[in-house]
Amino acid sequence: MEPSSFYPPHGGVTIAALAELCSAEFDQPDLGHRVLSGIAPLARAQGADVTFITSRKPLDDLRQSQAGAVFCSRALASEVPAHVAALVVAHPQAAFAMAAAVLFPAALRPLRITTGAGISPAAHVDPSARLEDGVIVEAGAVIGADAEIGAGTLVGAGAVIGRKVRIGRNCSISTGCTVQHALIGNEVILHPGVRIGQDGFGYVPGPRGLDKIVQIGRVIIQDKVEIGANSCVDRGALDDTIIGEGSKIDNLVQIGHNVRIGRHCVIVSQVGIAGSTTVGDMVMIGGATGVNGHVHIGDGAQIAAMSGVAGDVPAGARWGGVPARPMRGVLRDAADANARAFARNQKN
Known part of the structure; x- marks a missing residue:
């Protein structure tokens, strides 16, 4: 890939300095003075780039790499070519993320559209x-x-x-x-098109049809939350909708009224969480999952993509499927279905 005009190359950091910054083990002092200014995937990284490897699957790419440096585990360090600096860490992708933030700090947040300081004369x-x-x-x-x-x-x-x-x-x-109707903490990032604090979806059947239930709650977004493009967070009806500190929400997510999401959760694209559901801390919900209203998902639970959560999920559980249930059962059902399909094909 050619250098990006949106994120021009960094002035450069030496390998030795980057190793110290990321607390990496580095025992090739003859390479320590080399300057790194870019990031790239393992297969096409060049001499000024830093990259990473997390498994043995791309070992061929590693052995042929022309990268300046690679973050790797101790188990893979011996596979790194001699001309590439091996930066040994416990978590290579996390270290790479830290290095990338140093080299491209502007990419951590959405870019400004205009230049200039203060309040634009074209704003109100x-x-x-x-x-x-x-x-x-x-x-x-x-x-x-x-x-x-x-x-x-x-x-x-x-x-x-x-x-x-x-x-x-x-x-x-x-x-x-x-x-609208929101209290937002520090270091919060809302990507383009995010909608915060609009009406929740509340109606009750009446003699003349559907009567609207007023929504008078708020949205409270705690520090360091990031919400992706075109996601919606409805305000509460009578209570508040709350997004806990450090949680990361992908693009195109719908969070209904009175939902409470804990700290440091990950919610992937096209998830819909219906009203008055409670999500604990450190929960991960895979893409295109639907979560019913008034359920509780316990701390540390993981929900597989394209699941349908109809009831409470215990803390630390790994569930998936429709309806969502423990993953062991989902995998067993899938194996049984494949076996039945194979038997039918053999019979035919």
Whole structure:
């Protein structure tokens, strides 16, 4: 891949300095002065690039690599060619992520659309809004009455911040986001098109059809949460919708009213979580999973992609399938189905 004009190459870091930064074992002092300025996959990394390997599967790529340095485990260090610096760590991908953040810090957050500091003359900020020094508001953004925004936060082009919303410091509210009825902590990232705080889906059958149930709760997003493009987080009906500290939510996720998500959870694209569900800490939910309302998913549980969660999931469980159940049962059912299909084919 040619150098990106969106993320130009870094000035460079020596291998020795990078090893120290990432707490990697490095015993090739003759290579320590080499400067690294880029990142690349193992198969096409060149002399100025750092890369990583996590298993034996791509060993052929490793043996032929022209990379400047590779993060690897101790078990794979002997496979690294002599001209490539072996940076030995317990978790190669995590170390690579740390190195990549040093070399391309601008890629950690959505890029700005415009240049310049402060509030764009093409933005509208209500006179009653309170913005700390260092807030950037890009063209076309609207900030409503009595909103509060902390220092270092970016409000992107065309974003809309509703009245009385509070946003902490060093946040990125990207292009086209809408934020209403919400309290947002520090270092939160909302990618383009995120919708926060709109009505939850609440109706009750009545003699004239469906009567709307008012939604008067809030959305509370704690520190260091990241929410992907075009995801939606509904405000609570009577209670609050809460996203816990450090949780990461992918693109195109729907989180219903009164949902409570714990700390450091991972929720992958196209997941839908219905109202009043509680998700514990450190939970991982695979893509395209549907979660029924009013259920509880315990701390540390893992839900496989394309599952249907109809009831409570115990802490630490690994479930999958439709309806979701322990993975051992899912794999057994799949094996039985394959065996039956094979028997039918043999009979025919």
